[in-house]
Amino acid sequence: MTPRRDPLQTLLGCLRLETLDADLYLGDPGPGEGRLFGGMVAAQSVVAAGMTVEKERPLHSLHAYFLRPGRHDAPIRFVVRRDRDGRSFTTRRVVAHQAGEAIFNLAASFKLPEAGIEHQDPAPEAPPPEACEDWELARARVLGDARFERESAAEVRISVPYHPEKPGPARQTIWVRLRGTPPDDQLLQTALLVYMSDRTLASTAARPHGLPWGMRMTASLDHAVWIHHPFRLDDRWILYASESPAAHAARGIIFGGMFLDGVRIASVAQEALIRTRKD
Numbered sequence: 001m002t003p004r005r006d007p008l009q010t011l012l013g014c015l016r017l018e019t020l021d022a023d024l025y026l027g028d029p030g031p032g033e034g035r036l037f038g039g040m041v042a043a044q045s046v047v048a049a050g051m052t053v054e055k056e057r058p059l060h061s062l063h064a065y066f067l068r069p070g071r072h073d074a075p076i077r078f079v080v081r082r083d084r085d086g087r088s089f090t091t092r093r094v095v096a097h098q099a100g101e102a103i104f105n106l107a108a109s110f111k112l113p114e115a116g117i118e119h120q121d122p123a124p125e126a127p128p129p130e131a132c133e134d135w136e137l138a139r140a141r142v143l144g145d146a147r148f149e150r151e152s153a154a155e156v157r158i159s160v161p162y163h164p165e166k167p168g169p170a171r172q173t174i175w176v177r178l179r180g181t182p183p184d185d186q187l188l189q190t191a192l193l194v195y196m197s198d199r200t201l202a203s204t205a206a207r208p209h210g211l212p213w214g215m216r217m218t219a220s221l222d223h224a225v226w227i228h229h230p231f232r233l234d235d236r237w238i239l240y241a242s243e244s245p246a247a248h249a250a251r252g253i254i255f256g257g258m259f260l261d262g263v264r265i266a267s268v269a270q271e272a273l274i275r276t277r278k279d
Contacts, residue, residue, distance in 0.1 A: 005031070008180040011153040014040060015047050015191055023052055023080040029072050029098075036070030038104075038220045039198030041096050043191040045106040048078035049092040050187040057090050057110040059190050063224045064106040074099045088112050113230075120228075123259040124241045129175035132157035135200070142212045154196045155179055157237075167210040170252075171243035174200050181234045189233050193266060196238070197225050197258065202272035205244035205252025209274075217275045221251065224269045231265040242268070250275050 010030055017025040027044045029036050042064055050059060070076065076098050083091040089111050096104040135156035157175040160168065176196050182188060202218035242256035256268040 006180070007151055007153040008178055008182065011040075011192075011195070012182060012188070015043060015188060017044065017047055017051065017078065019051075020077070023082065025051065025078040025080070027076045027078060029070060029074070029076055032072040034072075035219075036072055037198070038066050038070070038223070039195040041066075041070050041076060041104045042106070042198060042223060043195035044076065045078060045094040045096055045104060046108065046191040046194050047187060048080050049094050049106065049108040050110070050190070052080050052082060052092060053090050053110045055186065057112055058186055058230070059227060060109055060111045061224070061226045062106055062108045062194070063222070064104065065222045066104055066220050068098075068101055068103040069219070070096075070098055070103050076103070088114070120264050123239060123257075123262045123264065124173055126159050126173040126175070126239055126241070129157045129177075129237045132159050132175060133161045135174070143214050151179070153179055154199065156199055158200070168207045170205055170208045170245070170247075171241075172200070172204050172207065173239060173241045175237045176240050177235060177237045178233055184232070189231070190227065192233055193227070193231070193258070194225055196240075197256070197266065197268045198223060198270075200240070201242055201254040201256060201268070201270045202252070202274055204242045204254050204256075205247050205272055206274050207244075211274065211276060215277055217273075217277055219273045221271045221273055226267045227265065228267065229263055229265045231260055231263075236260060238265075247274070 014028050014030045017027045020026050025048045076096050079095050081093040092108050094106040095102050135158055154176050159173045206216055239259040242254050244252045244254045246253055252272050252274050254270050257264050258266040
């Protein structure tokens with residue numbers, strides 16, 4: 001009998017990049033079938049950029065484009081460009097290549113911490129995660145096929161279940177947490193947060209159109225993350241609230257906020273491609 005993989009340890013293994021040369025790294029896309037999850041290559045790119053930056057300067061923002069679908073059957077090469085090393089800010093660019101083609105690019109900014117202005121809107125209300133449906137079980141229910149149940153490194157609970165016959169507002173709240181406790185390394189924890197930030201956003205934009213799993217084809221086009229507060233990921237739930245104020249020409253814009261114990265630790269923006277399946 002094949003031993004069951006620990007999904008978090010598998011993810012952590014993918015985030016341990018091999019140094020090939022100065023500012024050149026190699027990453028394992030991990031096991032799987034079909035298109036590589038965009039959050040994976042984004043998290044690996046964050047690690048590649050951070051490996052060229054002093055540890056005292058955490059990531060505070062990133063802006064990225066998904067250029068081509070990634071695959072599970074070929075390693076990913078990350079090329080880092082050092083744009084600026086300032087007194088407060090450090091800027092890096094990363095291009096991820098697979099099978100000779102660029103699949104993802106990232107601009108990342110790191111900054112020394114400092115005291116300054118601070119404010120925050122309150123976290124949105126949401127039912128407790130124990131009262132919410134598991135994301136993977138919901139997907140299997142909507143598709144009517146238990147084979148679609150899977151265990152990922154991040155557990156997701158959705159506050160409003162999907163009902164294909166009942167389109168709803170273009171907003172949702174979910175709970176997300178890692179299936180275990182990662183090492184206490186700031187760069188690694190930041191990469192894991194970026195990995196989780198790519199979950200469920202396209203589904204927010206699809207909600208008003210009655211397009212559940214099986215009826216839509218989606219792909220992340222670009223992705224941005226701003227980190228507001230230091231954080232530590234363990235077995236605590238993160239509340240992830242998102243809304244899509246506009247969509248046109250098969251593209252939906254989604255904005256999100258990630259809250260840990262009521263504190264907004266990050267904001268997210270993404271444009272997603274959402275098409276109705278033709279078959």
